[in-house]
Amino acid sequence: xxxxxxxxxxxxxxxxxxxxxxxxxxxxxxxxxxxxxxxxxxxxxxxxxxxxxxxxxxxxxxxxxxxxxxxxxxxxxxxxxxxxxxxxxxxxxxxxxxxxxxxxxxxxxxxxxxxxxxxxxxxxxxxxxxxxxxxxxxxxxxxxxxxxxxxxxxxxxxxxxxxxxxxxxxx
Amino acid sequence: xxxxxxxxxxxxxxxxxxxxxxxxxxxxxxxxxxxxxxxxxxxxxxxxxxxxxxxxxxxxxxxxxxxxxxxxxxxxxxxxxxxxxxxxxxxxxxxxxxxxxxxxxxxxxxxxxxxxxxxxxxxxxxxxxxxxxxxxxxxxxxxxxxxxxxxxxxxxxxxxxxxxxxxxxxxxxxxxxxxxxxxxxxxxxxxxxxxxxxxxxxxxxxxxxxxxxxxxxxxxxxxxxxxxxxxxxxxxxxxxxxxxxxxxxxxxxxxxxxxxxxxxxxxxxxxxxxxxxxxxxxxxxxxxxxxxxxxxxxxxxxxxxxxxxxxxxxxxxxxxxxxxxxxxxxxxxxxxxxxxxxxxxxxxxxxxxxxxxxxxxxxxxxxxxxxxxxxxxxxxxxxxxxxxxxxxxxxxxxxxxxxxxxxxxxxxxxxxxxxxxxxxxxxxxxxxxxxxxxxxxxxxxxxxxxxx
Amino acid sequence: xxxxxxxxxxxxxxxxxxxxxxxxxxxxxxxxxxxxxxxxxxxxxxxxxxxxxxxxxxxxxxxxxxxxxxxxxxxxxxxxxxxxxxxxxxxxxxxxxxxxxxxxxxxxxxxxxxxxxxxxxxxxxxxxxxxxxxxxxxxxxxxxxxxxxxxxxxxxxxxxxxxxxxxxxxxxxxxxxxxxxxxxxxxxxxxxxxxxxxxxxxxxxxxxxxxxxxxxxxxxxxxxxxxxxxxxxxxxxxxxxxxxxxxxxxxxxxxxxxxxxxxxxxxxxxxxxxxxxxxxxxxxxxxxxxxxxxxxxxxxxxxxxxxxxxxxxxxxxxxxxxxxxxxxxxxxx
Numbered sequence: 001x002x003x004x005x006x007x008x009x010x011x012x013x014x015x016x017x018x019x020x021x022x023x024x025x026x027x028x029x030x031x032x033x034x035x036x037x038x039x040x041x042x043x044x045x046x047x048x049x050x051x052x053x054x055x056x057x058x059x060x061x062x063x064x065x066x067x068x069x070x071x072x073x074x075x076x077x078x079x080x081x082x083x084x085x086x087x088x089x090x091x092x093x094x095x096x097x098x099x100x101x102x103x104x105x106x107x108x109x110x111x112x113x114x115x116x117x118x119x120x121x122x123x124x125x126x127x128x129x130x131x132x133x134x135x136x137x138x139x140x141x142x143x144x145x146x147x148x149x150x151x152x153x154x155x156x157x158x159x160x161x162x163x164x165x166x167x168x169x170x171x
Numbered sequence: 172x173x174x175x176x177x178x179x180x181x182x183x184x185x186x187x188x189x190x191x192x193x194x195x196x197x198x199x200x201x202x203x204x205x206x207x208x209x210x211x212x213x214x215x216x217x218x219x220x221x222x223x224x225x226x227x228x229x230x231x232x233x234x235x236x237x238x239x240x241x242x243x244x245x246x247x248x249x250x251x252x253x254x255x256x257x258x259x260x261x262x263x264x265x266x267x268x269x270x271x272x273x274x275x276x277x278x279x280x281x282x283x284x285x286x287x288x289x290x291x292x293x294x295x296x297x298x299x300x301x302x303x304x305x306x307x308x309x310x311x312x313x314x315x316x317x318x319x320x321x322x323x324x325x326x327x328x329x330x331x332x333x334x335x336x337x338x339x340x341x342x343x344x345x346x347x348x349x350x351x352x353x354x355x356x357x358x359x360x361x362x363x364x365x366x367x368x369x370x371x372x373x374x375x376x377x378x379x380x381x382x383x384x385x386x387x388x389x390x391x392x393x394x395x396x397x398x399x400x401x402x403x404x405x406x407x408x409x410x411x412x413x414x415x416x417x418x419x420x421x422x423x424x425x426x427x428x429x430x431x432x433x434x435x436x437x438x439x440x441x442x443x444x445x446x447x448x449x450x451x452x453x454x455x456x457x458x459x460x461x462x463x464x465x466x467x468x469x470x471x472x473x474x475x476x477x478x479x480x481x482x483x484x485x486x487x488x489x490x491x492x493x494x495x496x497x498x499x500x501x502x503x504x505x506x507x508x509x510x511x512x513x514x515x516x517x518x519x520x521x522x523x524x525x526x527x528x529x530x531x532x533x534x535x536x537x538x539x540x541x542x543x544x545x546x547x548x549x550x551x552x553x554x555x556x557x558x559x560x561x562x563x564x565x566x567x568x569x570x571x572x573x574x575x576x577x578x579x580x581x582x583x584x585x586x587x588x589x590x591x592x593x594x595x596x597x598x599x600x601x602x603x604x605x606x607x608x609x610x611x612x613x614x615x616x617x618x619x620x621x622x623x
Numbered sequence: 624x625x626x627x628x629x630x631x632x633x634x635x636x637x638x639x640x641x642x643x644x645x646x647x648x649x650x651x652x653x654x655x656x657x658x659x660x661x662x663x664x665x666x667x668x669x670x671x672x673x674x675x676x677x678x679x680x681x682x683x684x685x686x687x688x689x690x691x692x693x694x695x696x697x698x699x700x701x702x703x704x705x706x707x708x709x710x711x712x713x714x715x716x717x718x719x720x721x722x723x724x725x726x727x728x729x730x731x732x733x734x735x736x737x738x739x740x741x742x743x744x745x746x747x748x749x750x751x752x753x754x755x756x757x758x759x760x761x762x763x764x765x766x767x768x769x770x771x772x773x774x775x776x777x778x779x780x781x782x783x784x785x786x787x788x789x790x791x792x793x794x795x796x797x798x799x800x801x802x803x804x805x806x807x808x809x810x811x812x813x814x815x816x817x818x819x820x821x822x823x824x825x826x827x828x829x830x831x832x833x834x835x836x837x838x839x840x841x842x843x844x845x846x847x848x849x850x851x852x853x854x855x856x857x858x859x860x861x862x863x864x865x866x867x868x869x870x871x872x873x874x875x876x877x878x879x880x881x882x883x884x885x886x887x888x889x890x891x892x893x894x895x896x897x898x899x900x901x902x903x904x905x906x907x908x909x910x911x912x913x914x915x916x917x918x919x920x921x922x923x924x925x926x927x928x929x930x931x932x933x934x935x936x937x938x939x940x941x942x943x944x945x946x947x948x949x950x951x952x953x954x955x956x
Contacts, residue, residue, distance in 0.1 A: 132340065
């Protein structure tokens, strides 16, 4: 359980609010709660993670109880409830990927970034974690990077090197 | 060459755009359906075609459609299940990426058949690129008059939206998906009532897999009779198979149901054999939840017949010596793979994905994973195999949704067919940590029991 | 109202159409009632989750006599006319139920000696009837810190079996739910996510509906074992609730107030926090008399009625006669 000492207020940009409104319009009247997952994705893309105050703001926007947002955000694995690195490398760790070397790729990334799974590199740039099946078994091993969830397929050590140096130079 | 119904034009440059798709005969089925057929005609045609749900359960689609309740003044919904996350399966991703308009075309025809005016495509959240592709395609279709108000001047209105998931395998279960679409935790509902009576927002709803919806297009274009000519027995039409694991040519293949498994693995038209010149040890034929079979049982049934890629042939022998076509996630294991490790990996997956709502699945999946972990890392006991089988039995059939079964089957089947490999892990843990058990006898020709 | 006939363990009863198998069994009463750890008749949408009430439907209905392929949650399955159900006369059911008990106990601490719920704990009773004496689970159990959610209620999540009843109470009895189920799978927990007190007129009812000692009354904490207390029915004129309660006495002192519970462990009426926490003097109440407690309950232990430990399949002549054929079949194999 989180203990919140200061009451931080998160404000949404006008652009974010209009995108949220657009989503709400997809559902019948009174069913605006359906917009919760899309909006949580927007929030994560905007702030990098989903904080409790941000969830409270979402609850306010959708006119639902904050607990309804917490329940949902903690159920789905895509939402980061703690700050992460700017780029989170999510490597598929399920069976078919492991048959062709996903475990080796994860060990390599761990070595290369010098952080354990779930941790953030000192420069705040990277985190990595193993995730369950990404439904790309034919292109295994694979990893994805949010918030666009770009896919990197048929990974080997050389491709991981390239990817990380590209991301570093993107800064 | 087998006939292609879904992927016929997949290699046409620009087929992901509306114009190219249309030039290649796209959206013909919408014109035909809206202008010349009644909704009931379409349902009848789909029923007649024998199309079975391509998401895994294989339930006849036409029958599912005919169960849809039609109370006066209550909206009905069609929801496309694009929450593809069954390990081994990646056909829907492929279809949505390269030929998104096929899905949209199928959604329009299906919506018309079901009297639906708002439909949703629920795509797993990790497929953000595919969500963008679909949203773009919807705009194109709308601009061309195939969506929105008064489609093609027929007076039929349809809105289509794409909904992202948030990372939960359980949302592939249709009622978990509906809960998620309502902005809730994706916990499956207790049935009855079934979605056909009370689904999205408590309204009658049909939930169909991406490939199922796409298959409606050729059925309407060419007619059920043509569709039924393809395939074998009650497995009609074509099926997208996601081939992965240790294969020379992994990828998505559209097969005519009834292709021999051996041909599928070894012919150059399909997977081109096992990678790196190795030998086949085992196959998971329909996505991680179906029983795993050793090489000898996947290629031939116990009666010595050649096993085919069809619902019936793969299931031949029941769970004793058969498996299931499932969602068509075909995973090949070469001789260097460790069945214990893979079973642990799958068990970890189901433990991770259990929603936690009902006790046998919530507690049992974690228990199985821990026991398998212990076996894999050389701390197992010989009694662990019996324990695992017993725990899997306590889960199977006793849970709210099929995730319990899906978690139980891979474990039970791995022990059923590879028990000696498990025992080796217990009896010789040192070697088991250093090397793999190898092919052993798993590809040996079956001894056919002569009865009488 | 349309009536339908259902036969449970060989005993036929006529009930209103739409009644669940569990409630039909409760109308028969006695041994054929399936246990329920998550279902609560007074909470809408509850049930279906714990799977302890699984039964076998050996005949679907008069119209469609096919048996159901899987065991069904009796709390969420409506009876059909002519339906035949097996509960304790089916070995398959008893076996499955044992499995569920084992699963529920995997992560439940066996801290009954220091648990305030001991003596009136449904899991304790269930395990006593259906459990095995040894656990086969050899791994670390899930544990949580105890937390106080407000000054009246303590949440000991380690003991929780995730029945969701307290969530339904908050949803259906109060206007703003602040706690819920967070996380998923075996990492799910009851929580408020950020520190918050669960505090409103009816919040105390989460204690009464909790089948285990996960939510307990802080004002009663370690005051006494329930079986040494004397339950007495009482009422008062309450502006908020029915004012009908059970007072639990230790000597002259009221040490706990709960809602009166029926034979299935469910409250007869939800009571307000004033009745539960604020009015603990005998003078606040009109005393009705001693509370009748089932003689199988440990609470009756000092009432000098010896209770037999209930075996899973009971010696019940009516049941045996009604299920002769089933019994023979089951014992033959």
